[in-house]
Amino acid sequence: MPPGAPYNSFVLPYRIRVDAFATAVGQEMVPALHLLSHTHSDHITGLQAKSFGSVVICSHDAKEMLLRHEVYAERSLHENEYRAEINRTYSHLKIDPLICSDGSTYYTGSRDLLKALPLNTPTEIEMSNDERVTVTLFDANHCPGAVMFLIQGDQGAILHTGDFRAEPWFLDSIIHNPFLQPYLATDDSHSDGTFNERLDAIYLDTACVMSSSAVPTKACATAGLIQLMKLLPPTAYFFINSWTWGYEDVLKAISRAFRSKIHLDRYKYAVYTNISDPVLRAIGTRDEASTRFHACERFERCDHVAVADPHRPTTSRSRKGDHLVYVNPVTMDTTSWESYLQETKLRIAGGETIHSLLVPLSRHSPLPELQSFVSLFRPRRVVPNTLIPGLHGLDWRAIDCMFAGCLATPPPPSEISASAAAQLATQEQMDTEMDTALQNLVGGDGVRDLAEKWA
DNA sequence: GCGATCAGAT
């Protein structure tokens, strides 16, 4: 996981490590199993080491994307014909057997460390410590190939979300998924453990946990963008700044609304045409002259969307003289989006030339969505997937507060031993003051401010 | 001298 993941990215008590492949300083536990949720660069640290030699479980799409991964410098060298062969960062993870001209096959040195599992298919895995777990992958609504992991074994059931966006339709898909239904919380809190099971923990994508205002659904965001785009002249060219994996919903919405293909660079085209989404496989083109819609290489755009004057980057004309409009994904709450839509419509109606359009496509859930998601399961605990290192655990305390009301109802006091109850009471008393303070800060940069005061 | 790791800017 990105820097600041609790427990060195282990899913305790299992010796399973997620999205971290380099040995951390002071790390005592040796991973018995590696999981990879998706291929954004901060989730694959350590995998580039040629010395890495363990099996990694991921989705088929993540495997495809990882093996095709090219850093920008390599793409640039190749496209400018300074280098014919492309160095793919993760090619050492899959080395094919050598097939000779006489038909014989040499397996020496061949390997395939990426073990791709299909979605919604519980798979029993034997770990290197002889323990067995069942792992199930679910689409995470974050970027192509991104998954959540359900881990079931002798030490309990844990759901690791990876990075995900739990918008309303996603919650519905969870509720209707037969592999997760056993873990859904029931209205009757006393039925715990009898007719349903309880998740011991949810390892949660907390990238946007400090945002307490609602953000538009991806469908609302793309629908609004399309509205605006349709108000612009039919001759306008668009550069869609999809600068990282996860903005494909924008490309798909544009392609569908305008019944047009989208110009992609060689790298994006290769990735999109080799993953499982049939729409994504179909919407790209390598013919730059065939479309007004471009998502080609950001720093080496084709002539149709290259700026006419590099010294005036705000120009609205392309090198070919076309009216040029940028489409930029941003994070924006629902209220700001509504007013942005209104304002922009007025600007267009007033004859103003538009240089850029924003689209609030969030790939992470803000706090309200996270609380709804956790409440579906009422797990015993929530563990943040990432923390801000500078806060020294203060954000973890705040996060505990935020989800206290979404967890399993603890057993009545009579079922706990007297000493344990006393200990709990003392701890609770100690926590109360701080928790109240933290609760008041939820939703702003308050936690960060407080930590800076303490530092 | 290289790779791993981190801070900082975009």
Next chain:
DNA sequence: CACATCTGATCGC
């Protein structure tokens, strides 16, 4: 813009 990516400095073998 964004919170993923790139860059350059630093550390350690």
